[in-house]
Amino acid sequence: MPSLDSIITFSTLAALVQFGIIISVILRVMLTRHPPGSAFAWILITTLLPYFGFILYLLFGERPIGQLRATRFRKHLAHLKELSRQKLTPTGPLPRHLARHRTLIHLATRMGNLPVTSGTEIRLLSSSDDTFAAIISDIEAACSSIDMEFYIWHPGGEADKVAASLLKAHERGVRVRILVDDFGSRAFLKSDTCRAFRNAGIEVAKAMPMRLLHFFGLQRVDLRLHRKTIIIDNEIGYTGSLNMIDPHTYDAARTVGPWVDAMVRLTGPAVQSLRATFLIDWAIQPDGDPSDLERVHSVPPIPQLGTATIVTVPSGPYGQKDPNLYLLLDTINAARFNITITTPYFVPNEGLATALLSAAYRGVKIRLIVPANADSKAVTWAARRYFDDMLSAGVEVLLYNGGLLHTKSISVDDEYAVFGTVNFDNRSIHLNFEMMLLIFDACFIHDLKKLHDSYAEQCSRLDPETWYRRPVSERLKEGACYLISPLL
Template identity: 40%
Template sequence: MEKFYNILALVGVGLYWFLVAGVTLRVVLKRRAVSVSLAWLMIIYIIPVLGVIFYFLFGELNLGKKRAERAKQMFSPYGEWFDQLHDCQAHLPALMSPQITKIDDLCNHRMSIPALCGNDLSLQRSPNEILRSIIQDIDQAENHIRAVFYIWHNGGLVDAVSSALIQAAKRGVTVRILLDSAGSHRFFKSHWIKMMEQEGIDITQALEVSPWRIFLRRLDLRQHRKIIVIDDKVAYTGSMNMVDPAFFKQNAGVGQWVDVMVRITGPTVNVIAAIHAWDWEVETGDRIMPSFPECIIPSQEKALPIQVVPSGPGMPENLIQQVLTLAINQATKSVCITTPYFVPSDELLEEFKMTAQRGVIVEIIIPKNNDSLMVQWASRSYYDELLNAGIKIYEFDGGLLHTKSVVVDGLYCLVGTVNIDMRSLWLNFELTLAVDNEDFTAEMVELLDSYKALSTVVKKEKWKKRSMRYRFLERVFYLFSPLL
């Protein structure tokens, strides 16, 4: 009997090491950042058995068989829809700055999405302003409302938004809402779901979290876009989930979340609606394409070119990181970045450092206190490199700074849902806008200046005096930074 157990143990060890060798080979053969591969190899070797399971769950970009097949089939018809925008009179490369033209070229060649002119933008900074504006536009809806959010959380003015949607549905407006299953899990358990569905509102869970699906697709792949489109005439996107900060994560110890949204009218609205249609079809299989934009340009003075940059599984890989790199690389005077989660890829980190080292003022504004301790310590592990390159770091004291933006030379900007971390850049469904307009960018500069006024500058000399315990925690979480 003892001999049997010894043989069984040897067979078990042999099978385990065979499995580890197989997973190691799979990690090595995948063409991705070396730091990501090394982080996974460390986890696989340090955490027996569980490390292998974690890799199968979270190690590869697996959208799931049905969604992946849909996305593959969708690329051609959506590409044709986007391609028609080139014949629209709102596509006016001659009215674009050289910087945005290069971004337009990149997005054109990779996804056939051109930058379009003839838009109006409104930068909305406070939760009350944002939510009341959305309610007012919902109350004016006549045909349909499309929405996709990572988090939809009951309480405060969000309940008023839900009520407005119910009233819209009662008067015959078609309402389709796509919500991330993990981010909005509490909302799916609330009484609002039944009330909204009773009035015919179509609410769908994106990337449903289920124990039966754990090996069928990557579990931490999330629908992170924030979009609402009304009658294909008005759209909102930005960093704010459908939450009222006064009623959201009050016990997290980080203060209220600080966000912005952009209200858009003009032909870019239809492009954003097409991104919602893409997400809806990936999840449900139903194709509901938006109307084609009218593309009327009132005057060249109101050109306001906007490039819509989406990313996610099934879309061109690495597009948003390429746009970020291209925008920063063109800076001649200044770059100011806001992000709640700063865990950059090796490529972006080097781009930030090189930009500062060629004499451009580079500033990064991040929250002093973060709702993710792992991300907070991982972020701080980059401070030495950034400070040594001459980059100025601001730690925001006025709450959890959740705004995601990049302002370049005070002339144009990027604003949207994208964090400076591997999850946003490589994994999640995201959306950012590249805005080529000095007036709008001046508003962004003013906003970022207000963030700086509520921040503490990280001093190089003081930072070097931090304790060994802090240094140890930074290094530990730095090892996992490619996976955060």
């Protein structure tokens, strides 16, 4: 039986360790740029439950991407600055129709560290069927290289047809590289398709491998690669909301209906920005090739093939800035007449919510199109918590009934658009590796408006009077999910 002295000694040491943990977390939180509410929550949980709070803070309190990635990313910044100096667009002042948007364009180029490009041909692919057909056709015509990165790659249906075309392309000498998120594509990484790729010599890499603790090079466990990008022969690019899944056979389709996505197909100068982003993503992974960083700023002559002016804005947990938060805020604040937003997950932070309300109060007509039911019940209820304020400000809220509307897009004043992978939630804005395009092109904006109108036709409009009379039980669910919304 331990003596009284040993018990007192042990208790004293335990108290000192707990005190040290609490003080270290408090000091770390004070020195790190956390929102006040988040900072207070971390201090409170660590004070009440020191060991549990300390472990939680190590796992989720900050956004470390790991020492290896951080080192390679610092190297990449120098190469991005080289790329930003490339003349991907004619020198001289902005065209007259863009001059009014020069501050928004300037912000986008600074946030993304990528140049404004003109002369790109952009085509909106408004359905998954059209997208898969175009991708397979371009893969079949590929001559030298195919690079792909996706959050979710799930075998089955159309994804298997893409896989078959990739194997054939590799057989004829095309270099194929595939980067997939370790969590989102976990089924693919264990699948026969992945084994077939690797056996054939196709390069497959995992982004952000899941680790609970990795003391030598700590990384946060829930940081995810959420981009969906394809670059073919360094001349053709795709990005948007579509994962490499068949929207009709994917597991979530059984509960919420088919996923409804849109992508863009690019040819011309803007493809080089997609290429640079992929090369960096590939190089900073543990099994990636860092020598690719040397080629990021090596840009061959690029013919101008279209009329679109585009700025690519990648974002991720690798700095203090949240580039796409700045882009979305400035996009909303610059609106004069109308805004249409489509997003599967509408759980905005206070800054975005306030920007939307401010735009509505100053007379901007806002149309918010979201799924009637998302694939997460918590997200669905948390989103509804925002509807009271939106409706009272005059925002038109439309609930899409044709499946899980997954397209992430904003059109403003029928003049420009923001399109890509970012959802209106904390995870996309603050944690994930994402990509958005700021697009100025009359034909594209016309096509996007038609797509938005087609979505609206399959929606039910939320009636304010009916909404305000909803049961208290629903309000309680909304409030509970709203409290955990920063985690969604």
